[in-house]
Amino acid sequence: MRPLDPRLLRYATATRGTLAAGAALTFAQTALVIAFSWLVTQLVVRAIAGEPLTALTPLVAGLAVVVAARGAVVWAVDAVAARGGAAVVGQLRERLMAAVGRLGPAWLRQRSSTDVALVAGRGLDALDGYFGKYLPQLVATAVAMPVLVLVIGSQDLTSGIIVVLTLPLIPVFMMLVGWATQAAQQRQWEALAGLSRGFLDVVGGLSTLKLFGRQHRQEARIRAISDDYRVRTMKVLRMSFLSGFVLELAASLSVALVAVTIGLRLVGGSLDLSVGLFVLLLAPEAFLPLRNVGASYHAAAEGIEAAGRAFAVLEAADAAASDAGGRPVSVAATGLVFERVSVAYDDRVAVGPFSAEVRPGEVVTLTGPSGAGKSSLLAAVLGFASYAGRIGAGGREDPAGRLDAVAWAGQRPGLIAGSIAQNVALGAAEPDIALVRRSLCDAAAPELDHELVLGPAGAGLSGGQAQRVAVARALYRLRAGGCPVLLLDEPTSALDAEAEARLLASLRRVAEKGAAVLVVSHREAVAAAADRVMRVSGAEVIASPAGSNVERKDVAHV
Structure with missing residues (x-):
């Protein structure tokens, strides 16, 4: 200097x-x-x-x-x-x-x-x-x-x-x-x-x-x-x-x-x-x-x-x-768009090139074998991984704009010491208790007391409960911040069939109100509840409407 x-x-x-x-x-x-x-x-x-x-x-x-x-x-x-x-x-x-x-x-x-x-x-x-x-x-x-x-x-x-x-x-x-x-x-x-x-x-x-x-x-x-x-x-x-x-x-x-x-x-x-x-x-x-x-x-x-x-x-x-440049993507106004996206770690391509679109009002499931690159695509959207190509969320493709448009919950709940309400409304100056309760209910966790104080890393909850609190946090942000895109990574992996069905019904209601919902999951029930399924498998991505026995190749290849 x-x-x-x-x-x-x-x-x-x-x-x-x-x-x-x-x-x-x-x-x-x-x-x-x-x-x-x-x-x-x-x-x-x-x-x-x-x-x-x-x-x-x-x-x-x-x-x-x-x-x-x-x-x-x-x-x-x-x-x-x-x-x-x-x-x-x-x-x-x-x-x-x-x-x-x-x-x-x-x-x-x-x-x-x-x-x-x-x-x-x-x-x-x-x-x-x-x-x-x-x-x-x-x-x-x-x-x-x-x-x-x-x-x-x-x-x-x-x-x-x-x-x-x-x-x-x-x-x-x-x-x-x-x-x-x-x-x-x-x-x-x-x-x-x-x-x-x-x-x-x-x-x-x-x-x-x-x-x-x-x-x-x-x-x-x-x-x-x-x-x-x-x-x-x-x-x-x-x-x-x-x-x-x-x-x-x-x-x-x-x-x-x-x-x-x-x-x-x-x-x-x-x-x-x-x-x-x-x-x-x-x-x-x-x-x-x-x-x-x-x-x-x-x-x-x-x-x-x-x-x-x-x-x-x-x-x-x-x-x-x-x-x-903050320029809007041309493929969708408010949904989630991938255009020939490739993610690499240490010069090794993990996934891509991948092209796909999740439109507002849709619930789309991204599935495939472990290690195929599903979580890497979400990491690219959130800025956790470098990528080549273009990603748009909510009409923005700059990193800050995408983050403003996305509410998400990862595989690890990432809870902090404090009340459940503080965890659900993480980042808010004053939690909206009514919205916290609604988010917990939609995350299939109405039995959890929002005033319950957790220890470090969410100590005091079971794995399934912690997972649902993380999903409730994403739903809270979706509604409080007006986010048009919801990303969930294996949100039902620790849930029983009843809780899974209630959560999937909530995701359907969220999509019907205009959000673009992308769920990474291996569960058959999640795929059956989706509007479309994108399957990441080695060298290609296969997409099919939910409930259809006929699969067609989408525009993306991995």
Whole structure:
């Protein structure tokens, strides 16, 4: 990431206000620095000349006012930087989460979710150092330094030339040290990501490790990763201290060069004391912003690295959105459409090319042997799997539009700790209890109390009950969100014949009200209740009307 990446202005609009306010405050701070130096110079020169204290009183009062005003402006600069940083971090985190949602689970499964969480959490939090320390100094370098150099040059041309010639030395050293620091910071971030992934893996598999008595072997692994992160962190700190020393040395030598020339000319009588003292007081202030930029760069390095990774995700989401285009599919207005869809895992085609249509008002069953690709097609619709071809749902084929149009329940219920009502109305700010009860009833689970509190992963329910709660969740979303498409993956695999018949009757009523219903199932009763059956079998998809003994080949082949 560059000192001020243009992408920061594009993705976090609060940056613009922060920069504008910071520039205005920095200009005021620079004016107060000049006023402070002038007042001190006048006090010293007039005191040496022997003026009485009464004559110096206005200067002393003015100096007190300037000091107080300068303190207030410094506080305002810090407050603006802190508030702006918090606003920018909030905007970036919100856009990052939205981008991950737009990219979908298929994009996320190709990456480590730990890395994404690290960027969104600790990484963006580290931008506080960027906005609180680095950015104000960068603004001061752009605003204060030119003004101070001009003032010094207008008072003493020789000192101005020296300052102009020596100032570039500091950016050169900053660039050299910055490249090395950036490389070290990237290695440190990778070590931190490895530590996070390793720890998460151990926690996730701890029960299995303990079962086989292998948990102690992971202690050495975690210790080794932690030591690697510690070593890399110390390298970054060592580089930070070294660069601070180099920058301070360069700035001190530059100021000393100005001071020596002023001293020699004062002794020779070619320079007035008031001019020399005024320039001498301003010279360190001219170098100060650049010195602070170099010193604060290391405090912001982690945030800069994380922001660069966040921008990569945001750009990937923008590219995906532009490729999708959000254009409506031409085959159906509100149903579910597959056009030559192929799903592949690790360059191995699992299913496809597949073409089919589920029209509004239909109940269609997708069946076939295990491993034929039925669930993969649903995963492609939901964004859990990458695919080639076109998929439309509710008239939209962009990932976000499809998700808005689909209500679904998978093979695993995916319940959470909480009441049944909270599980059925998952994601709703306030569950509609009447709709929860209706959804449970339509899912053939009227006996379940919506106030019953479940444990983790739905503990407290049988397999069949948990499955029906998951179906009720899909029906709740279908009605509350006005979704035109309902997808169910093996919704009756754990149900008895009576409960299955009641659920299938509910799906028929849902379809009659205009929804396109696609059910993946091996059960004969589900196929018999459907309007059409699509059978995925090795190299082809065969479709037939329900109850017909004559099968015909559909337009799709797998």
